Amino acid sequence: MCRTAGLRERVVSQPDFEVIRRVLDGETAAFELLVRRYQQTIFRLAQRMTRNAEDARDLAQEAFVQAFRSLAGFHGQSNFSTWLYRIAVNLCLNHLKATRREDPADVDGNVADIRQDSLTTLLTAERDKALAAAIEELPPQQRVTLTLRAYQGLSHREIAQVLECAEGTAKANYFHAIRALQRKLEAFRDIDESG
Amino acid sequence: MQSCDQIRDRLLDFTDGELGVDDRCEVEAHLSRCPACSRAARALGETVARVRTLPVPPVSDGLLDGFAAAVQRRIANERRPRVSLWRRATAWLDDFPGLRPVPALSAAAVLGLLLAIGLAHISRPPQPSPVTEVSLVGESISIAQNLDLLEQFDLLEDMDLLEQLPILRAPGADTSLRLS
Numbered sequence: 001m002c003r004t005a006g007l008r009e010r011v012v013s014q015p016d017f018e019v020i021r022r023v024l025d026g027e028t029a030a031f032e033l034l035v036r037r038y039q040q041t042i043f044r045l046a047q048r049m050t051r052n053a054e055d056a057r058d059l060a061q062e063a064f065v066q067a068f069r070s071l072a073g074f075h076g077q078s079n080f081s082t083w084l085y086r087i088a089v090n091l092c093l094n095h096l097k098a099t100r101r102e103d104p105a106d107v108d109g110n111v112a113d114i115r116q117d118s119l120t121t122l123l124t125a126e127r128d129k130a131l132a133a134a135i136e137e138l139p140p141q142q143r144v145t146l147t148l149r150a151y152q153g154l155s156h157r158e159i160a161q162v163l164e165c166a167e168g169t170a171k172a173n174y175f176h177a178i179r180a181l182q183r184k185l186e187a188f189r190d191i192d193e194s195g
Numbered sequence: 196m197q198s199c200d201q202i203r204d205r206l207l208d209f210t211d212g213e214l215g216v217d218d219r220c221e222v223e224a225h226l227s228r229c230p231a232c233s234r235a236a237r238a239l240g241e242t243v244a245r246v247r248t249l250p251v252p253p254v255s256d257g258l259l260d261g262f263a264a265a266v267q268r269r270i271a272n273e274r275r276p277r278v279s280l281w282r283r284a285t286a287w288l289d290d291f292p293g294l295r296p297v298p299a300l301s302a303a304a305v306l307g308l309l310l311a312i313g314l315a316h317i318s319r320p321p322q323p324s325p326v327t328e329v330s331l332v333g334e335s336i337s338i339a340q341n342l343d344l345l346e347q348f349d350l351l352e353d354m355d356l357l358e359q360l361p362i363l364r365a366p367g368a369d370t371s372l373r374l375s
Contacts, residue, residue, distance in 0.1 A: 024278050031270060035263040043259060044251070053254045057262065064266045065273070072276040131249055150247050156213075175207050182242040 016080040023071060031071075035064050038081060041152070042088045048147045049092040051132065059095055063088040078161050085148070085162045093140050127188040134184040138177050145173035146181075197225065199232050206232075210240050 014033070022030040042063055046056035066087050067074075074083055135143060141163065148154040148162060159170040202225045208214050209222045226233045 024276060026275060028270065028275060029267070032263050032267050035266045039259065039262050043262075047251055047254070051252055053252060053258055057258055061262065061266055061269070065269050068266075068270045068276065069273055070276070072278045127245070128249055131245060135246075135249075146246070150243070151251075178207060178239070178242060178246070181246055182239065185242055185245060186238075 031068055038084055045088055045152055046092055048151050059091050063091055082158060082161050089144050089162060134181050142173045142177040145170055146177040149174050202232050203235055206236050206239050210243050
């Protein structure tokens with residue numbers, strides 16, 4: 001049992017580049033280690049982008065399959081996770097383009113549980129719903145940048161690597177996204193203050 | 196001393212903790228004496244906090260069950276990713292620490308090596324093929340194991356035409372054709 005645990009620990013702690021080398025050497029099954037390591041991260045990214053769990057799961061799976069297909073082209077100039085993010089982001093953007101919704105505000109009924117009949121809870125739910133809708137209305141590059149920054153915790157430099165743009169561009173996209181959302185939230189701030 | 200506009204341009208970095216110590220102290224000093232910028236900083240901070248704490252739509256139980264297995268099933272049908280010979284060669288050169296800082300030199304070395312091999316192959320005089328006998332009389336073809344000649348095998352398909360030549364048809368003529 002201890003031996004198994006030790007083996008698992010060794011496998012889990014194996015750096016990405018070693019796992020990739022094993023896959024490229026023909027050990028296809030080793031790719032599962034990478035999938036297990038990043039499946040939550042990529043799924044969460046896709047979920048934030050699509051706000052639909054099933055779509056997010058399918059996109060995340062597709063991202064891993066595409067990563068496997070292109071693994072020989074991964075040169076290790078960035079982290080594997082950055083490279084994987086790039087694949088997933090492109091898939092999400094294509095998905096959003098293909099399934100552009102007419103009224104983004106109406107699609108998200110699960111933002112918060114509004115069973116409690118208190119004004120505060122209701123207001124919070126409405127504000128979250130408006131915020132989610134405002135994020136969906138952002139231009140795609142701003143939306144991706146915001147997601148990577150606010151929810152995935154990437155630095156501006158890492159975002160620039162994922163989106164293959166200048167660091168300043170990534171920073172500007174984030175800035176404009178936050179300012180746009182701030183304008184949307186100002187209406188709720190007025191209500192907060194008057195309440 | 197920076198103006199309010201200059202400070203507000205850096206408020207997001209300030210809120211995100213992206214500023215260095217000196218810059219942060221400078222912004223904090225400005226905010227302590229400027230109520231308008233202080234209000235702007237507070238509003239920006241609230242916005243960032245609300246964005247970050249925005250709930251993600253709930254995921255149904257078991258949605259990600261078998262996720263990794265499903266990916267493995269899909270990639271089982273894919274071709275195994277293969278690294279090109281060029282990449283393997285350059286990766287091998289990269290193992291030499293002295294060459295690592297100069298990837299262009301590594302690439303040039305590999306290119307030179309390949310070029311030298313190619314030139315050596317081209318400049319090598321053609322090797323005479325082993326004698327191959329083709330018997331027209333017995334209709335049996337005996338070919339030495341020579342791939343170069345096998346590639347020219349389509350020439351033998353024209354043997355019927357050669358057979359029609361008068362010299363080959365003359366009585367007593369040697370009907371075995373010697374090719375080299």
